[in-house]
Amino acid sequence: MAQLNEKRVLVTGGAGFIGFHLCKKLSEYTSNLTIYDNLSSGKLENVKDLPKANFVKGDILDLTKLCSLEKADLIYHLAAQVVVPYSMENPLEDFETNAHGTLNVLEKARKDDARIVFASSAAVYGNPTKLPTPEDYGFNPFSCYGLSKVVGEEYCNMYANQYGLEVTIMRFANVYGSRCHGVINDFLDKLSRNPNRLEIIGTGLQSRDFVHISDIVEALITSVQKEKAIGQTYNLGYGKTTKIIDLAKMILKILDLTNKTVITTTNVSWKGDINTIWFDISKAKKELNWHPKITLEDTLKEMIKERKLGDDINTH
Ligand SMILES: NC(=O)c1ccc[n+]([C@@H]2O[C@H](COP(=O)([O-])OP(=O)(O)OC[C@H]3O[C@@H](n4cnc5c(N)ncnc54)[C@H](O)[C@@H]3O)[C@@H](O)[C@H]2O)c1
Structure with a gap:
């Protein structure tokens, strides 16, 4: 597997909260980093604080523009409509961004034969009866946002199974830290x-299971350096x-x-x-050797x- 410093990395949603922190860390590894973001909730000041990254303002729903970006070896797909109440008021828009948008990003990954990490959410579990909840609990979303993330995950699984795409799904609990919302x-x-x-x-x-942004960034960076994480889904929370x-x-x-x-x-x-x-994080601990601190x-x-x-x- 190529080292991270040799990779061309694309981060959708890189101007947002998690994207900013991820890109900041990625800048230490690679000089070939592109942020693709429509700035709908992301901030230009985040991009300005990432001088080493190449910023392209664009929408994941614009497939032509997305596919015309430089070839990527690794894609972190974070761009999304992230507000649960908004998804309930605007289910079609939420679906467009999170489901259709994810499908577009998968097409970009397929075209480039890139490895992809998909940002999913605790919302796919809905109100789980099993606590702490393990990855294999199954889907039971309770919001349009949760359902659109399930669709995104299922397309990721389909692309992995049918096209052999290297996919890792990361389900985040409640991420917090500097520049966060929530x-x-x-x-x-x-x-x-x-x-x-x-x-x-x-x-x-x-x-809620609150997990710090630096622990999330560590898991996102560690996972792409592990062969074992390909085809896997991980809960990323604190476990409390x-x-x-x-x-x-x-x-x-x-x-x-x-x-x-x-x-x-x-x-x-x-x-x-x-x-x-409340996430069961034993899988990420064991397979990624990741321990939120x-x-x-x-x-x-x-x-x-x-x-x-x-x-x-x-x-x-
Ligand atoms: N923050 C959390 O606690 C949390 C929890 C679970 C899952 N997630 C997931 O992690 C990812 C990042 O979340 P975040 O907290 O950084 O949110 P955020 O709103 O700060 O970042 C999302 C980014 O996506 C961009 N974006 C939205 N729609 C777009 C589109 N159509 N085209 C291009 N860019 C678009 C926004 O401008 C923003 O910069 C999301 O996929 C979210 O669903 C976050």
Whole structure:
């Protein structure tokens, strides 16, 4: 297998949260790195912070443009519509981007005979009855987003079986870290606007498996250097679950707001919200020798410091 530094790498969605961190690390290995992103949710500042990468603004739904990109040896396919409530409001658009878009990227991989890593999600399991959930639990999506990721996975499997494409499917739990979006940022935004009250959407009893972005990047880079990962699907989480209400309490504790901020809940959540994400990560540990290292507690402190949130709140 060619070393990573000899590979021409294409990252779809490279201007987004996970893509940015992945490309930053990949830049240390290869000088031939292309980001393909339509900037629908990705940020130009992320691209600007990746001076070694070649950026092409484009849509994965534009097959002609995608296939006219320089030949790739390795494709990380991260571009997606990633918001569950949005998928429930706009199922056709979600399907177009996540299912049809993935099929286009597979066509690019087939044309180039490139190895491909597909970013999938815990949403393919829906509300699993088996916790922690292993990879072979099966599909039972609960949202349009989850279903469009199932379709993406199934096309990956079809291309692997019928065309011999080298595919690895990575199911991410809740990825967090600097520049992330999602519940942690949502809480920090709300608290910076009003430190007296923190509203949780839903009951607060939903729980998530939070995994740090640097652990995810390590798994993504390690996997493509392993023959064994070809044709495999891996859960990438921390292997622990945290209730959203406890996450809120952890944040308040760090900010010294425990007895000052009132936590409220809307009780009703958005359509498609999952109760519990808790991954069984033993397969990735064994086959990729991957062991997530970073804890939520430590990173929350860093994220709060980075946003200077404590200072903001003290000046309110
Ligand atoms: N962040 C998480 O916790 C998480 C969890 C599970 C799965 N995932 C998956 O990981 C991948 C990356 O997620 P992220 O958190 O970095 O999201 P993100 O929104 O930050 O990144 C997605 C990127 O895809 C780009 N994009 C969207 N539609 C496109 C299109 N049609 N053509 C070209 N580019 C397009 C966006 O501009 C953005 O830069 C996604 O596939 C997502 O479904 C993420």
